[in-house]
Amino acid sequence: MSDTQTSSTPRKILVLGATSGIAEATCRIWAAEGASFFLVARNAEKLAAVAADLKTRGASYIDTAVADLDDTDKHPALLAHAINSLTGMDIAYLAHGILGDQTHAEQDFNAAAQIIHTNFMAPVSLLTWLANFCVQRRSGTIAVLSSVAGDRGRRSNYAYGSSKAGLSAFLDGLRNRVDREGVKVITIKPGPVRTAMTAGMPKSEKFADVDAVAEAIVKAVAKGKDTVYVPFQWRAIMFVVRHIPERVFKKLNL
Amino acid sequence: MLESMPAAPQATEQLNLRVSEGQTPSAPFESWGRYPRYGANVIPLHWQSDFSAIAPGLLNGALAVGMGRSYGDVCLLKDGNLLVTTGMNRLIAFDAETGLLTAEAGMTLAQILDFAVPRGFFLPVTPGTKYVTLGGAIANDIHGKNHHMAGTFGCYVTEFELVRSDGSRRVCSPTQNPDWYAATIGGLGLTGFISWATLRLKPIVSRLIDYEGIQFHGIDEFLALTEQSKDVEYTVSWIDVTSTGKNFARGIFMQGDHSQKRDTLAPSPKPKLVFPFDAPGFALNRLSVSLFNTAFFHKQFSKHSVAVQDYEPFFYPLDKVLRWNRMYGKRGLLQFQYVIPWEHAKEGTIAILHEVAKSGLASFLAVLKAFGDVPSPGMMSFPKPGITLALDFPIKPDRTFPLVHWLADMVYEFGGRLYPAKDAAMTAAQFQAFYPQWQQFARYRDPLLSSSFWERVTGESSGI
Numbered sequence: 001m002s003d004t005q006t007s008s009t010p011r012k013i014l015v016l017g018a019t020s021g022i023a024e025a026t027c028r029i030w031a032a033e034g035a036s037f038f039l040v041a042r043n044a045e046k047l048a049a050v051a052a053d054l055k056t057r058g059a060s061y062i063d064t065a066v067a068d069l070d071d072t073d074k075h076p077a078l079l080a081h082a083i084n085s086l087t088g089m090d091i092a093y094l095a096h097g098i099l100g101d102q103t104h105a106e107q108d109f110n111a112a113a114q115i116i117h118t119n120f121m122a123p124v125s126l127l128t129w130l131a132n133f134c135v136q137r138r139s140g141t142i143a144v145l146s147s148v149a150g151d152r153g154r155r156s157n158y159a160y161g162s163s164k165a166g167l168s169a170f171l172d173g174l175r176n177r178v179d180r181e182g183v184k185v186i187t188i189k190p191g192p193v194r195t196a197m198t199a200g201m202p203k204s205e206k207f208a209d210v211d212a213v214a215e216a217i218v219k220a221v222a223k224g225k226d227t228v229y230v231p232f233q234w235r236a237i238m239f240v241v242r243h244i245p246e247r248v249f250k251k252l253n254l
Numbered sequence: 255m256l257e258s259m260p261a262a263p264q265a266t267e268q269l270n271l272r273v274s275e276g277q278t279p280s281a282p283f284e285s286w287g288r289y290p291r292y293g294a295n296v297i298p299l300h301w302q303s304d305f306s307a308i309a310p311g312l313l314n315g316a317l318a319v320g321m322g323r324s325y326g327d328v329c330l331l332k333d334g335n336l337l338v339t340t341g342m343n344r345l346i347a348f349d350a351e352t353g354l355l356t357a358e359a360g361m362t363l364a365q366i367l368d369f370a371v372p373r374g375f376f377l378p379v380t381p382g383t384k385y386v387t388l389g390g391a392i393a394n395d396i397h398g399k400n401h402h403m404a405g406t407f408g409c410y411v412t413e414f415e416l417v418r419s420d421g422s423r424r425v426c427s428p429t430q431n432p433d434w435y436a437a438t439i440g441g442l443g444l445t446g447f448i449s450w451a452t453l454r455l456k457p458i459v460s461r462l463i464d465y466e467g468i469q470f471h472g473i474d475e476f477l478a479l480t481e482q483s484k485d486v487e488y489t490v491s492w493i494d495v496t497s498t499g500k501n502f503a504r505g506i507f508m509q510g511d512h513s514q515k516r517d518t519l520a521p522s523p524k525p526k527l528v529f530p531f532d533a534p535g536f537a538l539n540r541l542s543v544s545l546f547n548t549a550f551f552h553k554q555f556s557k558h559s560v561a562v563q564d565y566e567p568f569f570y571p572l573d574k575v576l577r578w579n580r581m582y583g584k585r586g587l588l589q590f591q592y593v594i595p596w597e598h599a600k601e602g603t604i605a606i607l608h609e610v611a612k613s614g615l616a617s618f619l620a621v622l623k624a625f626g627d628v629p630s631p632g633m634m635s636f637p638k639p640g641i642t643l644a645l646d647f648p649i650k651p652d653r654t655f656p657l658v659h660w661l662a663d664m665v666y667e668f669g670g671r672l673y674p675a676k677d678a679a680m681t682a683a684q685f686q687a688f689y690p691q692w693q694q695f696a697r698y699r700d701p702l703l704s705s706s707f708w709e710r711v712t713g714e715s716s717g718i
Contacts, residue, residue: 046301053344196300196341
């Protein structure tokens with residue numbers, strides 16, 4: 001329906017980690033605006049369910065690929081195929097990631113390395129290719145899900161947190177490099193959100209609603225923000241967390 | 255606040271689903287009446303395949319639940335696993351020619367309306383809240399203000415998939431697996447896991463409802479209005495169940511049709527008000543309730559009023575205040591809804607209204623309606639032709655339960671029955687008398703699935 005259209009030309013969006021709860025909720029809003037999608041995820045059945053939903057909600061075009069994004073060797077071919085399928089790309093949305101298991105990661109380097117690989121190494125590979133593609137065309141928006149957990153390491157999830165800290169720092173630097181080339185890099189830092197990824201965690205009312213988070217992300221992408229905390233209250237919370245003196249912080253149970 | 259930041263879970267499955275090992279309940283889950291309250295292991299589901307993936311590992315039984323808007327214990331399972339389906343809310347297909355919409359069972363009616371209204375479609379049947387899931391609407395075979403013309407929700411469910419804990423999957427429709435179709439509609443979620451369903455929506459051209467409200471005094475006037483308005487699509491009456499004497503059974507007959515004048519079809523705004531705390535136990539008393547009832551009756555100044563209003567206040571007046579059930583305080587509320595067939599509908603309703611008024615226990619949300627004769631597709635569906643009355647009682651342990659048991663016996667004497675989705679009190683003997691087909695139904699129950707309701711009404715019987 002025309003009353004829900006906000007952009008005149010439907011956008012072409014590449015989504016990496018399309019079955020992530022936050023990515024899916026975000027794409028539903030873009031789909032209602034008539035966007036075109038290339039969706040990448042690991043699980044074929046889940047990917048098909050997400051694709052059918054977005055198609056029904058009004059996506060003008062959908063193509064998908066099943067891929068394990070840990071396999072960085074396959075990234076260039078995958079990304080090239082996606083952009084060919086979309087005949088261009090306005091937005092790349094990197095949403096894949098794992099929470100991992102902190103206690104396991106404390107004992108087993110391989111578990112920690114897996115978290116770092118999926119949440120940091122693989123995005124670095126994707127971002128390198130995508131940033132160069134966008135710079136060449138002097139256009140495009142790259143929106144990436146990092147996390148408030150990357151703002152300061154805490155005993156309860158520092159393996160996950162450090163992977164996101166690395167990602168946030170990489171994005172700061174990348175933005176510094178490509179912004180002048182007409183390419184937008186947007187760092188999205190969600191607080192805890194009710195999704196499948198957090199399903200095993202004890203819930204409190206502080207967990208944000210995924211649809212509200214998705215709306216904030218769509219707005220941030222439309223405005224071309226640099227770093228955005230969703231919900232916005234987390235900017236203030238993390239400001240405080242970052243400024244607690246280390247001699248106090250190290251004694252807290254966070 | 256920091257405690258709620260992302261922390262590594264202690265033990266997660268590959269699917270991130272925590273499987274019950276008989277540990278202490280991980281989260282509270284309340285029904286809308288907030289009575290009874292039981293501990294359970296709450297497991298959120300996000301994908302259609304999740305049920306089959308976790309079913310083999312579930313001990314202590316399981317029950318799929320949606321928004322928890324049923325009032326009593328049909329959506330509870332004491333010390334079992336509650337599989338919350340609201341993360342399973344994807345659309346699968348929509349045909350704008352036929353209005354057939356296929357979606358995962360955890361999608362809410364509110365989400366369906368957000369999608370359908372801007373496309374010129376509406377729910378074929380809607381209850382008094384839009385915050386229920388598609389699966390829950392099927393499992394309770396819900397009804398609405400258009401029952402006298404349209405029948406129940408199940409009449410518009412053209413097909414659905416039923417997944418059993420043994421891994422078998424069945425597509426059920428009136429022609430395909432018709433016995434499973436009939437057992438599952440109104441089957442209280444016990445016949446298997448509903449993964450997706452197809453619903454036939456109906457076209458509208460406007461959000462607006464042509465509304466008419468008419469004051470009435472007594473059941474005779476209510477029945478006369480019902481007869482006059484049998485061609486109006488939506489009819490429902492608010493009734494004062496507290497007054498006696500000349501105000502006995504006074505009420506407002508409310509009716510409406512979808513406006514036929516083309517108008518905007520924008521989606522609804524999101525609700526903002528939340529009832530902020532549990533009201534103290536004394537907040538609802540004889541005086542406050544009777545003041546409310548008098549005020550509500552006279553809110554409509556003239557005997558007759560006509561208006562054009564949006565569908566939201568017409569269908570969902572209480573949805574504006576999220577968590578309004580907190581008004582009843584921590585102890586919660588007991589809902590009570592009966593249907594009495596036409597043969598005894600009038601005398602039965604008058605007799606029950608006298609008992610309720612005499613008790614001084616009822617509160618203000620009492621609703622009276624005539625059911626029509628469209629057959630319900632479910633084996634265990636509640637509606638049948640006659641008069642239905644729904645009311646609620648704040649829980650006063652020593653007085654409310656004896657009254658409700660007594661009223662249930664009266665309903666049985668008049669040939670009627672109670673609505674499981676709104677019950678937390680009927681005895682096993684009463685249930686088995688209301689639904690003599692229950693043993694036939696029990697043959698379709700999935701051995702993994704149960705509810706506190708089911709355990710209560712099929713357990714020890716104490717004689718009616």
